[in-house]
Amino acid sequence: MIVPRSHEHCLLSTYEWTGVHPPSLKVRIETFLAGVQEGKTPHLLLSGSTGIGKTHVGIGAYRRTVGSISPACIWLNVPQFCDRLQESPGGALWRDYERATRLVVLDDLFGREAVAQDQIVARLLDTAYLNNAALLVTMCDGVQELSARMSRHAITRLLADATIIPMRA
Numbered sequence: 001m002i003v004p005r006s007h008e009h010c011l012l013s014t015y016e017w018t019g020v021h022p023p024s025l026k027v028r029i030e031t032f033l034a035g036v037q038e039g040k041t042p043h044l045l046l047s048g049s050t051g052i053g054k055t056h057v058g059i060g061a062y063r064r065t066v067g068s069i070s071p072a073c074i075w076l077n078v079p080q081f082c083d084r085l086q087e088s089p090g091g092a093l094w095r096d097y098e099r100a101t102r103l104v105v106l107d108d109l110f111g112r113e114a115v116a117q118d119q120i121v122a123r124l125l126d127t128a129y130l131n132n133a134a135l136l137v138t139m140c141d142g143v144q145e146l147s148a149r150m151s152r153h154a155i156t157r158l159l160a161d162a163t164i165i166p167m168r169a
């Protein structure tokens with residue numbers, strides 16, 4: 001999925017890390033990406049209120065990585081992916097997704113209230129898990145909200161070995 005024009009400026013180098021909590025955020029993102037380069041499969045969850053820069057950091061991480069492992073690397077905004085599936089339910093979108101065996105960045109995991117979307121989220125997480133891909137997820141909700149949206153099975157897969165970083169100003 002192409003990064004939207006609204007976020008074209010988003011690189012790790014254009015993110016202002018100072019003042020954003022936790023102060024270890026930058027180091028943790030760098031450690032995550034180093035792991036991806038080494039073929040490890042770390043999982044990272046960024047949560048936090050709107051505008052804190054979760055999408056910015058996710059896109060920055062994707063862009064840092066995509067050049068060296070494309071097409072085994074994908075960034076997608078989950079609500080937009082769901083909309084596009086409705087427009088063209090054929091397999092092309094899923095085929096691209098299934099090729100991402102090294103890094104999957106899922107932006108705004110529960111960006112919209114919809115049962116149909118929850119099923120797509122479950123399939124996105126399942127596929128990344130089966131592909132043994134590293135996963136970077138951004139979401140507004142805190143982890144404690146997940147049980148309202150996901151099955152215990154899906155939560156286990158999402159949180160297995162995940163580093164959870166609540167971001168705040």
Ligand SMILES: Nc1ncnc2c1ncn2[C@@H]1O[C@H](COP(=O)(O)OP(=O)(O)OP(=O)(O)O)[C@@H](O)[C@H]1O
Nearest residue numbers: 014015016017049050051052053054055056057140
């Ligand atoms: N610390 C920062 N340094 C540089 N730009 C930032 C920072 N925080 C936010 N921004 C900018 O603010 C805008 C909003 O950030 P972003 O879309 O990443 O927020 P978000 O946490 O994903 O919000 P939402 O939950 O609404 O999706 C973007 O243009 C982003 O580049």
Ligand SMILES: [Mg+2]
Nearest residue numbers: 054055056108
């Ligand atoms: Mg966002």
